[in-house]
Amino acid sequence: MNIKDIAKKAGVSTATVSRALNNPEKVKKDTLEKVMQVVDDNRYSLNPFARSLASSGRTNNVVLVVPNSVNPFFSQLASGAESLFDEYGYYMHVYNIGRHLRDPGRVTEILEEVANEGFFDGLILSGISYPGENSPLRMAVLNKPVVLIEPNPDSRMDCVLVDERTGIWLAFEHLKKKGYTRLGLIHGGKNLDLTTRKMHYIRELQEEFSLETRPEWTLETSYDSVGLTYNLMNRYLTGGPELPDVFFAFNDLLAITAARALLDHGHRIPQDVALLGSDDIQLARYFNPALTTIKTPTEDLGKTAARILLNKMTNPTLPPQRIFLPPTLIVRESC
Amino acid sequence: MNIKDIAKKAGVSTATVSRALNNPEKVKKDTLEKVMQVVDDNRYSLNPFARSLASSGRTNNVVLVVPNSVNPFFSQLASGAESLFDEYGYYMHVYNIGRHLRDPGRVTEILEEVANEGFFDGLILSGISYPGENSPLRMAVLNKPVVLIEPNPDSRMDCVLVDERTGIWLAFEHLKKKGYTRLGLIHGGKNLDLTTRKMHYIRELQEEFSLETRPEWTLETSYDSVGLTYNLMNRYLTGGPELPDVFFAFNDLLAITAARALLDHGHRIPQDVALLGSDDIQLARYFNPALTTIKTPTEDLGKTAARILLNKMTNPTLPPQRIFLPPTLIVRESC
DNA sequence: CCAGGCCATGTAAAGCCTTACATTACTGTT
DNA sequence: AACAGTAATGTAAGGCTTTACATGGCCTGG
Numbered sequence: 001m002n003i004k005d006i007a008k009k010a011g012v013s014t015a016t017v018s019r020a021l022n023n024p025e026k027v028k029k030d031t032l033e034k035v036m037q038v039v040d041d042n043r044y045s046l047n048p049f050a051r052s053l054a055s056s057g058r059t060n061n062v063v064l065v066v067p068n069s070v071n072p073f074f075s076q077l078a079s080g081a082e083s084l085f086d087e088y089g090y091y092m093h094v095y096n097i098g099r100h101l102r103d104p105g106r107v108t109e110i111l112e113e114v115a116n117e118g119f120f121d122g123l124i125l126s127g128i129s130y131p132g133e134n135s136p137l138r139m140a141v142l143n144k145p146v147v148l149i150e151p152n153p154d155s156r157m158d159c160v161l162v163d164e165r166t167g168i169w170l171a172f173e174h175l176k177k178k179g180y181t182r183l184g185l186i187h188g189g190k191n192l193d194l195t196t197r198k199m200h201y202i203r204e205l206q207e208e209f210s211l212e213t214r215p216e217w218t219l220e221t222s223y224d225s226v227g228l229t230y231n232l233m234n235r236y237l238t239g240g241p242e243l244p245d246v247f248f249a250f251n252d253l254l255a256i257t258a259a260r261a262l263l264d265h266g267h268r269i270p271q272d273v274a275l276l277g278s279d280d281i282q283l284a285r286y287f288n289p290a291l292t293t294i295k296t297p298t299e300d301l302g303k304t305a306a307r308i309l310l311n312k313m314t315n316p317t318l319p320p321q322r323i324f325l326p327p328t329l330i331v332r333e334s335c
Numbered sequence: 336m337n338i339k340d341i342a343k344k345a346g347v348s349t350a351t352v353s354r355a356l357n358n359p360e361k362v363k364k365d366t367l368e369k370v371m372q373v374v375d376d377n378r379y380s381l382n383p384f385a386r387s388l389a390s391s392g393r394t395n396n397v398v399l400v401v402p403n404s405v406n407p408f409f410s411q412l413a414s415g416a417e418s419l420f421d422e423y424g425y426y427m428h429v430y431n432i433g434r435h436l437r438d439p440g441r442v443t444e445i446l447e448e449v450a451n452e453g454f455f456d457g458l459i460l461s462g463i464s465y466p467g468e469n470s471p472l473r474m475a476v477l478n479k480p481v482v483l484i485e486p487n488p489d490s491r492m493d494c495v496l497v498d499e500r501t502g503i504w505l506a507f508e509h510l511k512k513k514g515y516t517r518l519g520l521i522h523g524g525k526n527l528d529l530t531t532r533k534m535h536y537i538r539e540l541q542e543e544f545s546l547e548t549r550p551e552w553t554l555e556t557s558y559d560s561v562g563l564t565y566n567l568m569n570r571y572l573t574g575g576p577e578l579p580d581v582f583f584a585f586n587d588l589l590a591i592t593a594a595r596a597l598l599d600h601g602h603r604i605p606q607d608v609a610l611l612g613s614d615d616i617q618l619a620r621y622f623n624p625a626l627t628t629i630k631t632p633t634e635d636l637g638k639t640a641a642r643i644l645l646n647k648m649t650n651p652t653l654p655p656q657r658i659f660l661p662p663t664l665i666v667r668e669s670c
Numbered sequence: 671c672c673a674g675g676c677c678a679t680g681t682a683a684a685g686c687c688t689t690a691c692a693t694t695a696c697t698g699t700t
Numbered sequence: 701a702a703c704a705g706t707a708a709t710g711t712a713a714g715g716c717t718t719t720a721c722a723t724g725g726c727c728t729g730g
Contacts, residue, residue: 012710014710015710015711018688018689026708046686047685048451049685052687054689056688072407076405079404114426226617287622288623348680349718350719357718363678384716387717389717389719
């Protein structure tokens with residue numbers, strides 16, 4: 001069933017059917033009704049591929065790629081971006097690359113395929129380290145506007161990032177003021193971008209605030225699985241190890257699960273061990289104890305990326321920009 | 336830049352270029368290299384619309400429509416579905432209909448447009464009440480396989496649902512055993528499907544378990560905004576009202592925010608007021624106090640829906656099925 | 671040395687729509 | 701009644717790829 005069939009049945013030309021469906025106001029009322037009748041009777045709808053092909057390919061879709069859709073951080077980011085896209089008549093879809101994150105080759109491959117499928121006008125890549133300048137991805141994707149959120153800032157692309165270093169600086173200042181000196185670290189995987197970046201800044205800054213770290217106080221768990229995180233924390237604590245003054249968890253999800261394990265082992269927070277999170281996900285505030293955390297302006301991150309992409313889509317020749325958003329420290333109960 | 340240009344530059348036919356790009360193994364090595372060189376030099380990629388048009392429209396994309404992507408419930412559901420799609424080589428994108436949920440007309444419109452864009456092979460609709468038999472959506476969507484999660488079960492479509500009634504039954508049994516008789520309710524909006532459904536079952540069952548409800552114990556907040564929920568709870572509690580024995584929150588997010596408000600007003604949980612949630616989102620277990628909740632087999636819901644859709648996509652003539660998944664009661668600290 | 675078969679490649683039709691331009695049908699004016 | 705001008709509709713080209721079938725080259729075995 002295609003537009004020709006409909007045209008024949010309605011006794012009009014294909015052009016008229018096309019107009020009836022796309023610009024009803026351009027068709028006389030009688031004709032319109034006649035056509036629509038046939039369309040409805042046959043439950044017909046235009047073939048989207050032919051449509052986009054013929055009309056040179058606008059889709060009104062954009063996609064947001066996230067590394068872990070279960071982390072509320074990315075939901076919030078998505079929510080921010082979406083609100084803007086929605087306002088401008090775009091449909092935002094999110095694609096989660098999660099389970100392949102440990103395999104950079106596969107990530108590139110997937111992105112490339114998604115890009116090739118290409119049923120969208122623009123792309124936002126969030127929290128994913130971007131394969132270098134000449135990667136096939138880059139080429140595949142380059143025909144469409146792309147903006148990056150929060151990766152390494154050294155590429156030549158549009159990106160919006162948060163200044164993690166000052167986030168950590170702020171947090172450390174707070175720790176020092178409160179008199180903490182022994183710093184535990186909880187991250188979710190040694191080889192992941194997020195981890196290495198934060199680690200880097202920590203090393204850079206710890207001396208300035210006289211914070212001591214130790215291998216036995218730095219815990220490797222998982223960004224994907226809170227279950228795993230809890231178990232690892234649990235096992236660690238069962239040994240009754242000597243604890244640091246404060247644990248810095250690399251995201252709030254980690255912080256919350258760690259908190260629970262700490263609590264379950266009878267450690268009070270913050271009296272016995274303090275806890276510092278990162279991100280300020282929505283629930284951070286409602287958790288008990290409420291989380292002290294380095295707030296990433298999550299919604300803003302999404303909105304800003306969306307704004308850039310929106311510009312880029314209407315005007316593809318715009319030069320790339322790089323926007324830094326400032327983190328803040330939210331002091332609550334846990335630290 | 337199209338396949339013809341590439342073909343010309345490489346001195347081969349379009350068919351060869353097409354093969355080089357889609358089935359490299361069908362092309363002699365020399366030729367392949369020559370073609371790929373030109374492709375790379377020109378950063379060329381096949382036009383996805385023409386591609387899908389020519390190959391009669393397979394895209395390897397599926398979309399999952401959710402009503403609220405910020406609720407971890409749906410993230411988990413998505414995660415379940417995705418794991419299966421991934422296994423079978425499909426890319427799952429999620430579309431959040433969130434901010435339009437209060438306007439059913441708009442919801443239909445959006446779904447219809449998304450369906451018309453139609454760059455996917457199948458669709459899962461979750462937690463959204465489905466516009467009746469003859470709605471335009473139905474027609475728009477009907478060309479592709481659709482499966483429904485968790486809506487009203489009376490349509491003629493594939494759907495997977497959880498038996499909410501027995502969930503509530505189990506919970507009420509527990510409440511009775513524990514000696515609670517005064518039941519508070521926290522929902523997120525009077526006119527929403529989820530609310531009316533649960534309300535219905537509650538009314539049906541409360542007598543059997545001698546649970547008293549009262550207008551002043553039933554609180555209307557918001558499923559979308561935990562901030563709003565907290566504020567409303569806060570305001571409510573500030574009056575120092577007489578509290579029920581136990582609050583049943585219609586989802587865990589509500590439960591957690593309510594808990595926080597309760598705690599902030601000095602009510603101990605469960606000693607002063609107990610709290611019962613619904614869904615069993617991941618964090619429910621880690622919250623302090625750990626949430627007693629009616630567990631929806633969330634991942635399974637997603638997986639099952641995915642499985643049905645997968646079948647339906649390969650064999651569109653399959654008759655519609657309806658699968659019920661059982662909820663269970665997870666007793667933890669809050670009740 | 672030739673028939674038969676396979677491999678690599680080419681040719682061209684098919685897939686379905688949009689839209690510039692051409693044509694026809696009307697309306698209202700003079 | 702004729703004409704101008706506008707509104708409605710039709711014609712057909714163009715958008716880009718896939719793929720069935722055709723072709724030609726080369727190899728193998730008899």
